[in-house]
Amino acid sequence: MSKLIVVTGATGNQGGSVAATFLGLSGWRVRVITRNPDSAKAQALKAAGAEVVRADLGDSDTAALRAALDGAHAIFLNTDFWETYRPAAATLLSAGKDPAAAGRLAFDHETKCRKNVADVAATLPTLERLVVSSLTSIVGGSLFLSDPHATTRAFHPEAKNWAVEYIETQLPALAAKLSVIVPCAYNTNRLMVPRRATPTATTATTTTTTTPAGIYQFVSPLKIDIHLPTIDPATGTGAFVRCLVEDEPAGTKLLAYDSNQTLGDLVDVFRRVTGTNEATAVVVPVSTAALVQMGQSWEVLATVDYINEHDAYERGEPGFVRPHQLQHPPARPSYEDWARTVDWEKLIAGEA
Template structure:
């Protein structure tokens, strides 16, 4: 390992981190020059053992324990940092965890810190959407990383494709017709990402193009799709099930009520509503083009059509 560059991946058993580990170790050429250390809280679980089978070293660390984070990063050339806001639903905790990783990266002399970031929506919307906390707290970490002067690139994952099948895009009673139901017009544009499949493709491109991407944001999405386009492609892939499929614009309160019936606290209901409104009113990426972010890629990204064919919620459809 000493002759290779060490990449430390936090959240290694999650969708983003796991994708990074698999992409780097699944590339024969990169595997010759890179070693991967996957960080998780429990190295005994099957998902951690699966990473070891790919050739990764695994190490236990807790983002709330600065000493364990520093030990995890020691010796790293590059670090992929990611946090899970939804675990504790705390902006303060997410910022603290991100700061802990950044401080450790600086102290350990990391040459490339890749932070899984998002835009500050309060700023983007000029205060119109002030409650999209899981965006704003990641943006706050990005701002901190920039302030301490470590060499960094910022990966901004798009809207998870996995959120749609069986979730926002599901069968609706009484007729069990398929409907993509969101509180925004069907012309709204959504930058989709196959998170588990494609996060690693972007991070691989970032690592291979270090000088080109230092200080930059890489927008992690395959393409922009309108809700109408998502439904039309569903009809194309599943012509029988898709006969009556449609995009439905939900009243804002109805959307919140659905989240509430699923057990989501009221504060987070409003957060999710504003998150959806962002797509239509200001743009997930503020209207930015994806072209430049795609220039660093060496792997083909997963399309919505391809993703649908493997989605569990759509299995068995004709």
């Protein structure tokens, strides 16, 4: 008899990858939860063989969620912080206000969604494995669990980590079935994608340095020698989650990546695959504070400070394993393999 995996966030990169992977495995049925079963992505999943059910993870009435999770042998849990954060931040900015409050709003919504899933999952007699997609806390583990009024410049890693802490401390029976995946930096992360330099000209009244057209600038606050493992979440997440569900014991915590390299290595890859060189693809170091002054948010950039200070990916977290330590590590394309398939002009323009 086939087993059932229920996938949240299946219309996104991570959940979509998990759904696609398990749809291709014998012995598994796939059910996906979405707020909009009529969306194009949901309908594509249905056409591929998934059962598509409607539920809102954030509803206070969890009846629909209970029905959606009923009978699950495995659950993949991921939620989208940015879906709440971005419109809230835009509204605050348009009113001339600090967008930091949007982080708290998104944190509260995401932790509610994750708590709802965890609370229902804890009641399922069929459940064998819950895989939670998480991030590393940058303020120290369970702070937000012990202090609901705690604050930070970056709420998104805390929202992800909160669910793991909640399960481990409040739901011990479910914790015995829990595994965790921490996807590393997405290949398409804007901090690792160059921008085309805007040509400038020196005039009699300015001292602006001339920047020729055709120059690609990696304007990044990341240290050039900091380790930056990367993953293509749309293809890699499912492969790693399969390992956590089928191969590894409960309690496994995985730092998931396809390649492990430095920012300098990534720039070298870009030069090789695009035919640029040290003169036409350049690194422009910039501080996180300077980027905030340019309009970027601490919600993103505070995590960069943490990575720079701790070389966080290389140091790792206690108890986490890396892909090569899995019983059957999936074969994954390197960052360079991926980079050779990318339309870089579209990616730079934000169209890919």
